[in-house]
Amino acid sequence: MIIRVGHTELSLRGESLLKVEDLHVKVGDREILKGINLEVKDGNTCVLFGPNGSGKSTLLATIMGYGYCEVTKGRIIFKGEDITHMSIDERAKRGIGMMMQRPPNVVGVKLGSLVKAAAKGSNEFVERSNEFKMEKFMDRDVNVGFSGGEIKRSELLQLSAQNPSFLLLDEPESGVDIESMGLVGKKVHDLLYGSAQRCKGMKHASALVITHTGQILDHIGADHAYVLKEGRIGCSGRPADILKDIRERGYRECIQCRQPLVQM
Numbered sequence: 001m002i003i004r005v006g007h008t009e010l011s012l013r014g015e016s017l018l019k020v021e022d023l024h025v026k027v028g029d030r031e032i033l034k035g036i037n038l039e040v041k042d043g044n045t046c047v048l049f050g051p052n053g054s055g056k057s058t059l060l061a062t063i064m065g066y067g068y069c070e071v072t073k074g075r076i077i078f079k080g081e082d083i084t085h086m087s088i089d090e091r092a093k094r095g096i097g098m099m100m101q102r103p104p105n106v107v108g109v110k111l112g113s114l115v116k117a118a119a120k121g122s123n124e125f126v127e128r129s130n131e132f133k134m135e136k137f138m139d140r141d142v143n144v145g146f147s148g149g150e151i152k153r154s155e156l157l158q159l160s161a162q163n164p165s166f167l168l169l170d171e172p173e174s175g176v177d178i179e180s181m182g183l184v185g186k187k188v189h190d191l192l193y194g195s196a197q198r199c200k201g202m203k204h205a206s207a208l209v210i211t212h213t214g215q216i217l218d219h220i221g222a223d224h225a226y227v228l229k230e231g232r233i234g235c236s237g238r239p240a241d242i243l244k245d246i247r248e249r250g251y252r253e254c255i256q257c258r259q260p261l262v263q264m
Contacts (some may be wrong), residue, residue: 012037016077017042017166017206018063023074025055032058033078034231040166040210045192045207045220047239050228051251056210057101059228060168064098065091065235078166084179096165099155101171101210105143112153119161130216132157132187133151148175156187167191167207173215192220214243227255 016050019041025033032055040046050056062069063076065088076084111134112126116166119125129135132153143151152172169188176184193204209216217239225239227246228247235242235253245254 012066015042017044017079018208019075019077020059020063021075021077021137023059023076024072024195025058026070026072027068031072032069033062035229036231038226038233039194039225040206040208041259043204043206044223045209047222047225047242048208048228049212049219049225049242049246049251049260050210055231056228057170060098060170060208060210063091064088064096092162092164094127095165095221096168097159097162097166098168099152099159099170099172101174103143105141105156107141107144109142110139110199111142111157114142115158115161118158122161125157125161127158132160133183149177149180152176152184153180153187156184156191159191162188163191163239165205167205167209169207169216171210173211173213175193179214185216188216189219205258227251229255 015220016039018038020027020036020038022167023033024031028261036055037058038059048056048059058069062071065083065086071084073082073212075082078091078094080098081094083094086094112129115125115129115138116123127136134153134157136152137146137150137154143154146154161192167188172184173181173183191205192207207220209220209222211217222239224236225242226236227234227242229251234251242254
């Protein structure tokens with residue numbers, strides 16, 4: 001399948017980077033994910049739509065390895081390796097990085113120290129913090145007193161220092177004002193397509209992105225979209241088509257219209 005984004009043709013025939021197979025996940029006593037099957041091809045960006053409470057953030061947290069997400073069935077395969085029960089740091093070392101929607105405050109840890117640690121001891125991104133409008137925050141505790149936009153820019157600065165090959169982005173436009181959205185979109189674009197990825201021998205990184213508004217799609221090319229509802233994948237297809245259907249009809253009618261599930 002070939003999808004055209006602007007003047008660029010993107011192929012979905014690449015090697016599989018991430019495979020989620022029949023994934024069931026509990027948080028506490030409640031089953032949140034109820035048999036998720038999802039794939040992200042190498043070099044592709046997939047978008048995840050869905051109403052609030054459908055399990056989108058839980059899916060990203062499970063892929064990243066957060067301990068409160070208990071996998072009761074299924075597998076997560078990354079670069080051909082089963083990572084289902086690996087720790088967060090093992091997944092990060094393999095090239096997975098995540099921007100959380102609501103990251104916690106980290107009292108006692110300076111943002112500059114965290115950015116330097118993410119860059120494996122290099123000061124490069126501390127020195128480049130002005131590109132993210134975060135130069136005044138390097139000596140402040142991580143996220144303490146930060147606005148929504150400042151938190152997003154902080155998360156992007158940390159991710160840029162880490163330079164992962166696979167990005168998990170949980171609503172990058174959430175809480176960001178119109179003025180900051182351009183900067184956030186540019187930095188997400190740089191993470192996916194920038195020179196750091198080309199230096200690693202890749203055309204660009206891959207991503208799984210949660211979005212409600214679709215604003216981030218104005219800044220990045222997306223190859224495929226999934227709709228998650230009540231812990232299950234309802235349908236999939238072209239991102240622009242699915243977003244249009246959701247805006248015009250809502251999630252219920254979008255899923256009913258597009259069943260059976262479109263497979264890549």
